[in-house]
Amino acid sequence: MKNKQAANILEGFHTAAFQKDLIHWFKAEQRILPWRKDQDPYKVWVSEIMLQQTKVDTVIPYFNHFMEQFPTPQALADAEEQKVLKAWEGLGYYSRARNLHSAVKEVVEHYDGIVPDNEKELGALKGVGPYTRGAILSIAYDTPSPAVDGNVMRVLSRVLMIEEDIGKPAARKIFEAVIRELISKEDPSSFNQGLMELGALVCTPKSPSCLLCPVQEHCRAFEEGKEQELPIKTSNKKQKTIPYVALLIRNEDGEVLIQKRPDKGLLANLWEFPMIPLQEVNREQVTEWIKAQYGIEIELRASLDHIKHTFSHIIWDMEVQEACTSSDACINDAAYFVTKEALDDYPFPVSHQKILKHM
DNA sequence: AAGACGGGGGC
DNA sequence: GCCCCAGTCTT
Numbered sequence A: 001m002k003n004k005q006a007a008n009i010l011e012g013f014h015t016a017a018f019q020k021d022l023i024h025w026f027k028a029e030q031r032i033l034p035w036r037k038d039q040d041p042y043k044v045w046v047s048e049i050m051l052q053q054t055k056v057d058t059v060i061p062y063f064n065h066f067m068e069q070f071p072t073p074q075a076l077a078d079a080e081e082q083k084v085l086k087a088w089e090g091l092g093y094y095s096r097a098r099n100l101h102s103a104v105k106e107v108v109e110h111y112d113g114i115v116p117d118n119e120k121e122l123g124a125l126k127g128v129g130p131y132t133r134g135a136i137l138s139i140a141y142d143t144p145s146p147a148v149d150g151n152v153m154r155v156l157s158r159v160l161m162i163e164e165d166i167g168k169p170a171a172r173k174i175f176e177a178v179i180r181e182l183i184s185k186e187d188p189s190s191f192n193q194g195l196m197e198l199g200a201l202v203c204t205p206k207s208p209s210c211l212l213c214p215v216q217e218h219c220r221a222f223e224e225g226k227e228q229e230l231p232i233k234t235s236n237k238k239q240k241t242i243p244y245v246a247l248l249i250r251n252e253d254g255e256v257l258i259q260k261r262p263d264k265g266l267l268a269n270l271w272e273f274p275m276i277p278l279q280e281v282n283r284e285q286v287t288e289w290i291k292a293q294y295g296i297e298i299e300l301r302a303s304l305d306h307i308k309h310t311f312s313h314i315i316w317d318m319e320v321q322e323a324c325t326s327s328d329a330c331i332n333d334a335a336y337f338v339t340k341e342a343l344d345d346y347p348f349p350v351s352h353q354k355i356l357k358h359m
Numbered sequence B: 001a002a003g004a005c006g007g008g009g010g011c
Numbered sequence C: 001g002c003c004c005c006a007g008t009c010t011t
Helices: A004-009 A015-029 A041-051 A056-069 A073-078 A081-088 A095-110 A119-123 A130-141 A150-159 A171-182 A188-201 A286-294 A341-345 A350-356
Strands: A244-250 A256-260 A275-277 A298-306 A314-320 A335-338
Touching: A004 A171, A015 A171, A015 A188, A041 A056, A041 A095, A041 A130, A056 A081, A073 A095, A081 A095, A119 A130, A130 A171, A130 A188, A150 A171, A150 A188, A244 A286, A244 A350, A286 A298
Parallel strands: A244 A314
Antiparallel strands: A244 A256, A244 A275, A256 A335, A298 A314
């Protein structure tokens, strides 16, 4: 064995029997999922990106629609970014979509539309980190490469009693080293997917179903009754939310003002209703603020409903006083009046989709 | 090594 | 309401 620490962890472990039990269980019990119908590397890639930080049930309809709209790397590479973001609307972590789009263009340009089958080229693609690289290599290309996600770390920390803090970035290296020894060379795809499927269905974070577990007899944590105490993970810090006021600014044609967000940071390149941090401006100042920002006079009509979400919006409804329509140049480059119907074409954050329902 | 990056779900 | 979830990129 190359790695001493991995060798120590696997001391006395029945690797061959574990592989056999895990793979047998996976082949019998795996969920039927749209991206498991074949081994198309493009589908595996798209599904793995969508599945980052996102539950299977949430991903399924997005994946199906995405594949109808962009069936091949070429189709995705040819698409406008706004269309790609629209297809990603509501899924969150939108840099995943922008990176995937960029990487697919790279694949079409430099690899003739064929997803690379080696660590070096695959890992160099935008948005493809160590996990996704391993998942594509093993699932699409049957290559014995580790794919360490949260499920895998949880399962293996229990089975092998690994007490590393999986909240630390360094922990992933330990698990990768272990898996390089542990992975089935005959069926790395079923092995990696089996670990993840086990983590999703049986070896769950809270109250794992150990009595139904196909690898119970291999599990050191179960043997010692410590499955509830693993994995060890330092608590993450909570993030603060800032309340905003969303402004529904309408012109005399009933069109509403929207603007494009910056191309970096939160919800990059998505569209939104203009917003003001709630603390910064009171009801009286908002007219001045809008005048300075957009060069238009408005009359505040009413405060609509409150929407509780990331932005905990309060919606203020307002009407433009002076003539200002979609053809006017009174608004800056990234802000436009559009008809209510046209809003369907723009990628909006979920919180703003909810506002739309109030209109 | 730590923080940013969404949205959904459990309680 | 508050906490948890957990891949990749950025700083």
